[in-house]
Amino acid sequence: MSRQRIPVVVLAGFLGSGKTTLLNHLLRHRAGNRIAVVVNDFGAIEIDAMTVAGQVGSTVSLGDGCLCCAVDASELDGYLELLTKPSARIDIIVIEASGLAEPQELVRMILAGDNPRTVYGGLVEVVDAAEFDATRERHPEIDRHLAIADLVVLNKTDRVAEPELRRLRATLGELSPGTPAVSASYGRIDPALLFDPAVRPAGEEKVRQLSFEDLLDDAGAHDGDDGHSSHDGHLHAGYESVSFTSRAPVDPRRLMAFLDSRPDGLYRIKGFVGFGAYDAANRYALHAVGRFLRFHPEPWPRDEEPGTQLVLIGSGIDGDALLKELAACEQTDPPEPAGPGARPGAVDDRAMWGVLRYVPGPSGAEDPDRP
Numbered sequence: 001m002s003r004q005r006i007p008v009v010v011l012a013g014f015l016g017s018g019k020t021t022l023l024n025h026l027l028r029h030r031a032g033n034r035i036a037v038v039v040n041d042f043g044a045i046e047i048d049a050m051t052v053a054g055q056v057g058s059t060v061s062l063g064d065g066c067l068c069c070a071v072d073a074s075e076l077d078g079y080l081e082l083l084t085k086p087s088a089r090i091d092i093i094v095i096e097a098s099g100l101a102e103p104q105e106l107v108r109m110i111l112a113g114d115n116p117r118t119v120y121g122g123l124v125e126v127v128d129a130a131e132f133d134a135t136r137e138r139h140p141e142i143d144r145h146l147a148i149a150d151l152v153v154l155n156k157t158d159r160v161a162e163p164e165l166r167r168l169r170a171t172l173g174e175l176s177p178g179t180p181a182v183s184a185s186y187g188r189i190d191p192a193l194l195f196d197p198a199v200r201p202a203g204e205e206k207v208r209q210l211s212f213e214d215l216l217d218d219a220g221a222h223d224g225d226d227g228h229s230s231h232d233g234h235l236h237a238g239y240e241s242v243s244f245t246s247r248a249p250v251d252p253r254r255l256m257a258f259l260d261s262r263p264d265g266l267y268r269i270k271g272f273v274g275f276g277a278y279d280a281a282n283r284y285a286l287h288a289v290g291r292f293l294r295f296h297p298e299p300w301p302r303d304e305e306p307g308t309q310l311v312l313i314g315s316g317i318d319g320d321a322l323l324k325e326l327a328a329c330e331q332t333d334p335p336e337p338a339g340p341g342a343r344p345g346a347v348d349d350r351a352m353w354g355v356l357r358y359v360p361g362p363s364g365a366e367d368p369d370r371p
């Protein structure tokens with residue numbers, strides 16, 4: 001089976017919105033993952049959490065200044081090359097955009113990069129609930145950042161009363177239509193929004209030292225997350241996850257119609273799709289984050305029966321309705337035959353065109369949905 005691509009997540013937000021706090025939270029709750037962080041300044045990152053765990057092998061500091069100014073695309077590619085060396089065994093890369101950096105530039109660089117081991121993992125925009133109006137006045141460009149975000153984290157909700165939060169959520173909904181927004185205090189979002197628990201070879205798990213994370217997890221059983229009270233919100237609050245499994249082949253046109261009209265709030269879709277006779281040799285790894293979508297065909301593993309397995313994650317989504325819509329994508333009729341002159345039994349290739357549009361080419365396809 002081919003090695004999974006490493007998601008590169010961009011973490012953005014204005015000065016003091018809580019990016020570092022959120023990053024530290026992810027580092028402590030990384031579910032066995034090795035996270036590489038690319039930051040301007042290590043000052044506030046809990047290096048202890050990384051070194052005691054001994055699981056974050058590679059970290060790169062970009063020196064002072066705005067990330068986008070400091071790094072051109074070829075330099076960023078170089079860092080990503082380093083961090084994605086198989087020997088580093090990194091599972092996810094988080095790039096913290098400095099307060100003033102234009103996240104759009106960074107996202108473009110990642111999408112334009114030609115590293116076959118990475119995949120865009122989404123732009124997470126952290127918003128300070130208490131300072132949102134003032135920040136918007138000083139930095140109107142925040143509207144632009146929100147418009148291209150894949151996930152909005154409305155942070156510091158502990159500092160704002162519920163009616164005000166409702167107003168903020170409504171404003172975010174207008175500025176970033178369709179983008180899921182999760183509320184948080186101290187950046188405590190569920191890491192499952194961004195990455196999956198690591199699946200490691202059995203031997204490797206045995207040699208893993210007791211990590212800081214394990215200790216925190218033990219403490220968490222008594223004290224609640226991060227030592228804060230557990231009364232102010234369960235980690236899983238604010239989003240929903242549903243799984244779809246089917247042995248029936250999926251109709252490519254129907255699936256594309258479903259994906260093209262995927263509902264507001266559906267943040268991630270991941271898994272594998274089988275298109276039956278339309279491509280019997282391959283399964284298609286599906287990776288969607290926000291409006292970004294990719295398919296990666298790969299041969300079916302020898303011991304695996306063809307089928308489709310997808311996980312959908314979002315906030316404010318109707319899980320049952322989504323599962324019904326996916327079930328309606330199953331092929332009910334025999335595949336359309338190819339036109340006259342084709343070999344007997346051949347199916348109509350055109351059915352797959354919509355899917356193939358999202359398969360990266362040899363030079364790494366630009367996302368058709370991005371400006």
Ligand SMILES: Nc1nc2c(ncn2[C@@H]2O[C@H](COP(=O)(O)OP(=O)(O)OP(=O)(O)O)[C@@H](O)[C@H]2O)c(=O)[nH]1
Nearest residue numbers: 014015016017018019020021099155156185186187
């Ligand atoms: N009350 C409250 N304070 C928070 C929350 N999240 C972060 N803070 C505090 O806000 C301050 C700024 O948080 P950081 O995580 O450093 O913010 P940042 O976005 O990384 O800041 P820069 O790196 O300066 O852009 C710190 O003092 C945090 O402890 C929250 O949800 N509630």
